Amino acid sequence: MRPSKLLLPFLALLLCLPLIVGADALRQGHPERYVVQRGDTLWDISNRFLRSPWLWPEIWYHNPEIENPHLIYPGDVISLIYVDGEPRLTVQREDRSGPTVRLSPRVREESISAAIPTIPLDAIRPFLTETRLLDGRTLANAPYIVAGADERVMGSGTDTVYGRGLDPDADTRRYAIVRRGDELRDPDTRRSLGYIATHVGDAHLEKQGDPATLSITRSNREVLPGDRLLEANETAFNSNFHPDVPATDVEGQIIAVMDGVNQIGQYSVVAINRGTEHGVEVGNVLAIYKAGQTVRDTFGGRRSQRVQLPDERAGELIVFRTFDELSFGLVMHANRAMHTLDAVRNP
Incomplete structure (x- = not known):
């Protein structure tokens, strides 16, 4: 049975979609390579190359000759390459075995704890295992x-x-x-x-x-x-998760700010009313929407009509700890003031 004429253009579009998404993912003015510095986070590096840091898993290329290619260490070089015409980011690791420092994809054992974290650990440390x-x-x-x-x-x-x-x-x-x-x-x-x-x-x-x-x-x-x-809690925390989008649609709200204030900004730790039971996982990135106000329209034909203004995107958070029905997240970007009861959704 032949595909219909209407189906053929759709299939062609699907075949082209990964390339379109990959090309659009790159930030304008991105570098071709970047040497990882001590103090960097995976979010920082993603933000240098990508318009949306949570697209990292879609564009990351695992070098098969490097042990733990998903881990990144200070001194590693992140390079932009093209695989089958699609942009990919890959890592090259320093080889210090000789008098001359050169870059090569050799196997090197590294302590996992020495790898750069995904987000600033100092901002979330009290909420990892102690809270x-x-x-x-x-x-x-x-x-x-x-x-x-x-x-x-x-x-x-x-x-x-x-x-x-x-x-x-x-x-x-x-x-x-x-x-x-x-x-x-x-x-x-x-x-x-x-x-x-x-x-x-x-x-x-x-x-x-x-x-x-x-x-x-x-x-x-x-x-x-x-x-x-x-x-005492002996559970170790894995700081080497990757930012990504939830596998399911998430619709929730910020229900608390963990440092005891109402206004929310960059690096605020917040609790949301969605957890593992709702498909939320560590590393998920959610967009934050400032709740639209209800105003009175006194200028139209109907006097004092109440109008609900639309929600406005205000920033993004990344989930770093999950429970059954709620999660803790760190606000990574804020372009306007946010408050409790603001909405969180898939970016």
């Missing part, structure tokens, strides 16, 4: 600090504190001290998504009992009676 999302019952039933050894402010590395509710049969010796923070609610359903458990410090169990004796090993702020004790 937790817990339901109210878990927080209420968690062990807690009942008092300090004296009446001084608790918080130094040698302070002794007493806790209750610890499992005497548990092998856990290291605990995180957390404090219940704001409750996050889904603005669509008004249902609670959990409480932010703010990391206060760390403690080591010295002696079981009721109360148990613990020593504070590290503190970010004053430790207070009533602060909760949770098993």
Whole structure:
């Protein structure tokens, strides 16, 4: 059965589409090559070459002769090449084995931790593993600090504190001290998504009992009676994810700013009411839209007609941590002020 005459032009367009997308992805005035510097991020480098940094996976060319070609290190050279007529970015790695430094695609073992991160880690570090999302019952039933050894402010590395509710049969010796923070609610359903458990410090169990004796090993702020004790989080964070677009359509809202302010700008950490249950993954880039205001039109034929202004694109965020029903994201670009309840969508 032959394709119809109407179908043939459509198939031809599909065949040309990757080339069109690849060519359009390049930023005007892009460099032909760039030497990666210490302190760079993958987002920074993507932004040098591409109009939209989240298109990186579509244009990245894996050099088969390099170990871990998806990782980029200071000193690597990112070059623009053409494969079958399509623009591709590839990496060349320094060879320092001889007296002359030359570029070659040789295999070189590198520590993954030495690779440049996708986004600035300093901006998100407190929210990677220390900040937790817990339901109210878990927080209420968690062990807690009942008092300090004296009446001084608790918080130094040698302070002794007493806790209750610890499992005497548990092998856990290291605990995180957390404090219940704001409750996050889904603005669509008004249902609670959990409480932010703010990391206060760390403690080591010295002696079981009721109360148990613990020593504070590290503190970010004053430790207070009533602060909760949770098993220390040993989960490692992978900072080498790639920016990309969600595989499904995402429609959500910013429900909180994690540094406690209402106005949002570049490098603000925000929570959105969409998580893994909605198809959101670490590395997903979402566009932020400032909610359009409702105004009164007093100039038309109908007096005082209410008009809903359209949402305006205000920036982009990248998701760096996901939960079932919400995610944390870092605002990477802001061209106007943003606030909670602004919309997030596929870019």
